[in-house]
Amino acid sequence: MGMNKLRVILVDDHAVIREGLVSLIDAQSDMQVIAQAGDGREGIEQARLLRPDVVVMDVSMPEMNGIEATRIIKRELAETRILALTAYDNPVYMRQLAEAGATGYVLKRSAAQEVIGAIRAVASGANYFDRAMMNESNAVGSFNAKRLRGEIKSGEITDREQEVLLLTAHGYTNKEIAERLYISVKTVETHKSNVMAKLNLKNRADAVRYALHQGWLRDS
Amino acid sequence: MGMNKLRVILVDDHAVIREGLVSLIDAQSDMQVIAQAGDGREGIEQARLLRPDVVVMDVSMPEMNGIEATRIIKRELAETRILALTAYDNPVYMRQLAEAGATGYVLKRSAAQEVIGAIRAVASGANYFDRAMMNESNAVGSFNAKRLRGEIKSGEITDREQEVLLLTAHGYTNKEIAERLYISVKTVETHKSNVMAKLNLKNRADAVRYALHQGWLRDS
């Protein structure tokens, strides 16, 4: 085993969580945390300066989110691997992160050992995507069966789907949405179930959570 | 002089974060983590079994949220102190938590040392509310003061009604609300229809609008 420990940077806006992860990672003999950052911008600066092996990146942060930060870091530092760490098992996020250059994606609900393993995996050049995610995306089967015969990737959200999802999150019933958009209730049902499958939202509460997260819901 | 360490239970749905906190807390000489739980329900079971000194409780969790779990634990275990740990400085949450019996409230963006300090504080019987919060509002103080004087009586809407309305606005179904609050679906229907009549809300969309206006809906 080389003397060289894996050099890790942590980017997360929650200090407590960051410090918890530090003590977990530093307890490993083969890796160490060389810097921390509280938002994407800071993370980029630290990465530029220190050229770490792995950046563990939270997805949702103030200032600059993890997707944009990932994109910028990868553009400048091709060698550095990015491991996304997020609370949301959202296939669209996963896809956007993969496109931005992340090679790993683990959920905050995973065990610590899994995160540690993921850091080792991406550092070695492998891809690591959370098992829970891969299983979930099978559960979206009825949608996939329709359009994605053979393909695994889930498409982006269409305008109409987003419109329906937004109105759903605002609490409108299918009937109200149908009237507002001059379409039938059945069409609303279709769009809703499709978009919810794409985003891995299981119920209306998930839809509200997603909309809040996107900043779609504001007092007006 | 107690050689007895403070016995702490952690409740948070994110395993990584939990384990990070464990290593932080166990590194202290005067406290130790005796159990963990991934949702409110589990947390209640563990607390019943182990009667800890302090429960560190995340607010937003699947199955049962921290507020309801706090209420139930306090009802059964008056001695146990509850320290709420949350990502968002939402005065409504803080008020509800205080009402439910939590005696401390710290933000995830705080430094680890502050969380450790807060655990010691609540364990000693003191209240601990995050400095960042107190600047935002003195809601807790005024709320507790009123509560002591028995002036809570929010006039129109009862606590239970507000709770049901909030969950409705968050998109939870009657069934989900009933499970969360340990009451029957019929009771949820009653509260919901009463509060909506009081506020002249005609449908769920109105409820969402009202909640947004009250600042009840935040990304979490």
Place this chain on the structure above:
DNA sequence: CGACGATTCAGGGAAAACCACTATGTACAC
């Protein structure tokens, strides 16, 4: 042209929500 994606719509059965009305136990005040 042919494939694909986006949008639209429908049937049918199970589940859930919605509505109006009634009712019980508890706590607290006067």
Place this chain on the structure above:
DNA sequence: GTGTACATAGTGGTTTTCCCTGAATCGTCG
């Protein structure tokens, strides 16, 4: 001890959503 407020729960009936399947129309792009 009577009244009021509150939380709880029920009956019974109507409406709506949810879930699954299938399918027609209209662009665009190679």
